[in-house]
Amino acid sequence: MQLNNNVTEFILLGLTQDPVRKKIVFVTFLLFYLGTLLGNFLIITTIKTSRTLGSPMYFFLFHLSLSDTCFCTSIAPRMIVDALLKKTTISFSECMIQVFSLHFFGCLGIFILILMAADRYVAICKPLHYTTIMSRWVCAVLVAVAWVGSCMHSLTQIFLALSLPFCGPNVIDHYFCDLQPLLKLACADTYVINLLLVSNSGAICTVSFVMLMCSYVIILYSLRNHSAEGRRKALSTCISHIIVVILFFGPCIFIYTRPATTFPMDKMIAVFYTLGTPLINPLIYTLRNTEVKTAMRKLWGRKLILDDKR
Template sequence: MCFVVFLPVYLATVVGNGLIILTVGISKSLHSPMYFFLSYLSLVEISYSSTVVPKFITDLLAKVKTISLQGCLAQIFFFHFFGVTEIFLLTVMAYDRYVAICKPLYYTTIMDQPVCYRLVAGSWLGGMIHSMVQILITVQLPFCGPNVIDHYFCDLHPLFKLACTDTFVEGVVVLANSGLISVFSFLILVSSYIVILVNLRNYSASGRHKALSTCASHITVVILFFGPAIFLYLRPSSTFTEDKLVAVFYTVITPMLNPIIYTLRNSEMKSAMRKLWGKKVNAGME
């Protein structure tokens, strides 16, 4: 039953985010920093979900669910790499909206192409550094049994339970690394949107509506992503029953919801997708 439910969800994640990347790449009307960042966010969403979900789905059909220690460490590395890269990209997208709404006359100067590329590269680099710290902590731990991880994928807190030594220090490092990154990024995002909302008072009704529509999509994605991350990583290393349900939500469900949220609330994206689909249908008929 779970296989039948989660396989279509994963396929929808890949197809939905893939359509966003394709539409932004082809449509000339979407060649702006906002959609540039959105295409990279969609790429990270596909990669982030693919780190966990394919193995999870195949395990649903297996009686004995196994993974090697090397495979487990690789899953942890890429899971945190793409997860923190997404956090930084969401922060960059909030900065982009701040400049567009609060400093519209300087927008094209501040958010030029080299700056956009540097911001994306910085997000990937930040994710890499964060993940390297996590994995260097983990590979030094001795594992001598039991070898059953109480989770549906490899993550730090469940894996620490299998170590044959006290992992209090490692748990504190993870809390400081993952938890504080999530909290500080979330606070930056909230602060930026408070400033944006204050500045929207000077806009016309139509301009305010358009800006709020764009920001609402971003805020929704931020809440869906940061809520579970803060719940799981801003506390000591322990395993709660709710952890697995929360993890399923932000690894399987949230990546699928993001393209729906961005397309349903964005008239420019919907229009570009309709034009792209219309061109493909016409080409097929010819």
């Protein structure tokens, strides 16, 4: 389908065209990206090396950090480099790859959040059957299903993008490729494709958000029968998850559940869920989680001891 298009590359306008503001964007988002890599790398390394973080919750947290890192990496490096250039272009093929990776890792993060909510539900509401229901094999299968489901979702997005004819202009008023801004450039009626986009990405975001919030309401309601200590620990974990869910799904629902129209705040909202949430997640899961902080201190202490022996 690409061969039928007259457009071989797109021009990305980015967040701003002002030279001074572009330098501010470069510094700010370089720091954001480095912070995201550092935070998620610490979580991934800690979970992989710690013997105390072997429960399903941390198995899912490992994959969430991995998906956050890849999700951010699919956008941030190019955005940072583009902030230094006067004219930023992206080839048609690179644009399609970015659409695929953005939706693949974004959808994977959504599915992992659902698995984490399911894990908390079983742990709190069915504690006697927890080890049987959430066995290592079951968790591995659930994560594998999440990866396959994300791939299917991304392939759908690519199919929709490749079905769009582009005759010009080729200027994307955004800092990355996505179906919403691409729909505005298509030289054909995009009503059906936009409807498919809303029923795909929009439905996944909305239904997942409703499912997650309902599950946490049930979990919080069931805590009334627990001891004060058990209630405090469960509340700390659940509140962390709820914060992540609201921060991620709020912007996604705003972007993907409406017609192909753009608003002035769209790019800033996109910044929040593409770069902000992957940075905030490690902070939420470490600062509010005693087990993770303890495991990180042990890992750092063990590293210092090894360095002293050398």
